[in-house]
Amino acid sequence: MTQVEIDPSPIVRLRGIVKRFAGVTVVDGVDLDLFPGQVHVLAGENGAGKSTLMKVLAGIHQPDGGTIEVEGEERRFDVAGAKEAGIAIVHQELLIAPNLSVADNLAMGREYRGRFGGLSLKRTREAAKQQLDRVGVDFPASTRAGSLSTGKQQLVEIARAISDDPKVLIFDEPTAALSTREVRTLFRIVRELRERGCAIVYITHRMDEIEELADAVTVLRDGRFVATMPKAEATPDAIVTKMVGRSVESLFPDRTATLGDVRLSVRDLGDGDWIGPIGFDVRAGEIVGVAGLVGSGRSEMARLIFGADRAATGTVSVDGQRAAVSKSPIGAMRNGIALVPESRKEQGLVLGRGVSDNIVMASYGKVSRGGVIQRRAVRATAEEQKRSLGIRVANLDQRVRELSGGNQQKVLLSKWLETDPKVLILDEPTRGVDVGAKADIYKIIEAAAQRGTAVLVISSELPEVLGLADRVLVMRQGDVVADLPNEGLTEEAVMEHAFGLAQQPTTDIRKEASA
Numbered sequence: 001m002t003q004v005e006i007d008p009s010p011i012v013r014l015r016g017i018v019k020r021f022a023g024v025t026v027v028d029g030v031d032l033d034l035f036p037g038q039v040h041v042l043a044g045e046n047g048a049g050k051s052t053l054m055k056v057l058a059g060i061h062q063p064d065g066g067t068i069e070v071e072g073e074e075r076r077f078d079v080a081g082a083k084e085a086g087i088a089i090v091h092q093e094l095l096i097a098p099n100l101s102v103a104d105n106l107a108m109g110r111e112y113r114g115r116f117g118g119l120s121l122k123r124t125r126e127a128a129k130q131q132l133d134r135v136g137v138d139f140p141a142s143t144r145a146g147s148l149s150t151g152k153q154q155l156v157e158i159a160r161a162i163s164d165d166p167k168v169l170i171f172d173e174p175t176a177a178l179s180t181r182e183v184r185t186l187f188r189i190v191r192e193l194r195e196r197g198c199a200i201v202y203i204t205h206r207m208d209e210i211e212e213l214a215d216a217v218t219v220l221r222d223g224r225f226v227a228t229m230p231k232a233e234a235t236p237d238a239i240v241t242k243m244v245g246r247s248v249e250s251l252f253p254d255r256t257a258t259l260g261d262v263r264l265s266v267r268d269l270g271d272g273d274w275i276g277p278i279g280f281d282v283r284a285g286e287i288v289g290v291a292g293l294v295g296s297g298r299s300e301m302a303r304l305i306f307g308a309d310r311a312a313t314g315t316v317s318v319d320g321q322r323a324a325v326s327k328s329p330i331g332a333m334r335n336g337i338a339l340v341p342e343s344r345k346e347q348g349l350v351l352g353r354g355v356s357d358n359i360v361m362a363s364y365g366k367v368s369r370g371g372v373i374q375r376r377a378v379r380a381t382a383e384e385q386k387r388s389l390g391i392r393v394a395n396l397d398q399r400v401r402e403l404s405g406g407n408q409q410k411v412l413l414s415k416w417l418e419t420d421p422k423v424l425i426l427d428e429p430t431r432g433v434d435v436g437a438k439a440d441i442y443k444i445i446e447a448a449a450q451r452g453t454a455v456l457v458i459s460s461e462l463p464e465v466l467g468l469a470d471r472v473l474v475m476r477q478g479d480v481v482a483d484l485p486n487e488g489l490t491e492e493a494v495m496e497h498a499f500g501l502a503q504q505p506t507t508d509i510r511k512e513a514s515a
Contacts, residue, residue, distance in 0.1 A: 011036050011199050018065030024394045026052045028223040034199040039213045042203045044220035045434040047404035050203050054170045058082050086167030096153045098146025099476040103128035105145050131159040150177035171202040179294045205434045208235045244436040252467035253446045260284030263454035264423045267315040272312025274478040275300050282454040289469030290458040291494050297478040298458045304423050306339040307332045336422030348412045351401035354382045356382035363418045385414035406437030425456045462491040
């Protein structure tokens, strides 16, 4: 692709932007310049104001102070006005109508008409095919959007955003749910847009993505501007120090594991179709990581253990007591099993309820008397969890949907920690969470293990698995294919098992666990 000649002056100038919600200042006097043909990364902890600032630029929120200039002209606009000005955003939260086709989703707001004024199915599908070809997807435009994986839905969002050739394109945590292949596709799209002179704002917590894409990095902290750095100065240490206001020496806490007896015992567990039969043990105080490619069955295995999906074969026991997980999660919970699910917003939290209500939702018995919930006890419990986990909220009645991703994740963790679990299963516990919050969550996980909890951590980030776990289970095609001690373990060795390339035959985990 031929690179276009780029105007060196900024296409967008933000000056002194302020945004408040319920009297709380979320963005506080931020300046930002966006240049054509530049990938500008916004970095900062969850709650730093990154997404809110970009929603102001995209017309979703109106600023309470400051000015926005587009191509030298001061503007104040809503979503439609921002679109007309050439500003598009790919949201962290997908805006997909699941019951409509991909073509219909792409056409929303720009419906194609036929000769007599009615909707033209032919034009809609032709336009959709062109948009999908541009992002290189492998599914037809007639596919029902709800049947696609989250990653493929994200690519549909991207196709819609770039269809109007925006002057400014905002990506808000775009790779959180993408596979490795889909991430490569996204990076290709970003580079092509940069070459064509598009100004790109890229919000991410991932240092490897910053190193791969960034031309400049701006750091926000507590809603305020901290610094803008050119790529040469934007080292991981420099970014993290400016993000959290302190040096994070090590993400992972020092670990001296003291293991007790077998706490979680899984035997011949399967769904009768694709998962299993699986068998393994986790001891009290042990952290076991679960690695594998996307689609290897990690989340499905967790849901079988917890009873969220019905098992066709096998047993799950806690401290030698069989848990009736094949019927519902109630049996798992009664036996002390807790599951922090992969999707906090769809499976873990009630977004329209307050922080305190979400925290006690799995442990009403502890805050009730005679079957009546005691509001004083609810607030005391929530206040203690807020303090111990460092949850940042305006007040305990604040709706969870208004919190940053990291604080939502801490609320979800506190909900299950409040049940005093014997077994804690964490599925992607730091997805969409910044570096500072990651360090906090790792300390929470380590503290749970120190209390004797058997911890199972499922993660797509191999450094996270290797940094936390005492040993690692590797899944492939619905089965546990390796049980590896962490000492000396490398990412390459884990991936060899995940891809089925390990040269040495793996011990039969099911036979070993059944012994």
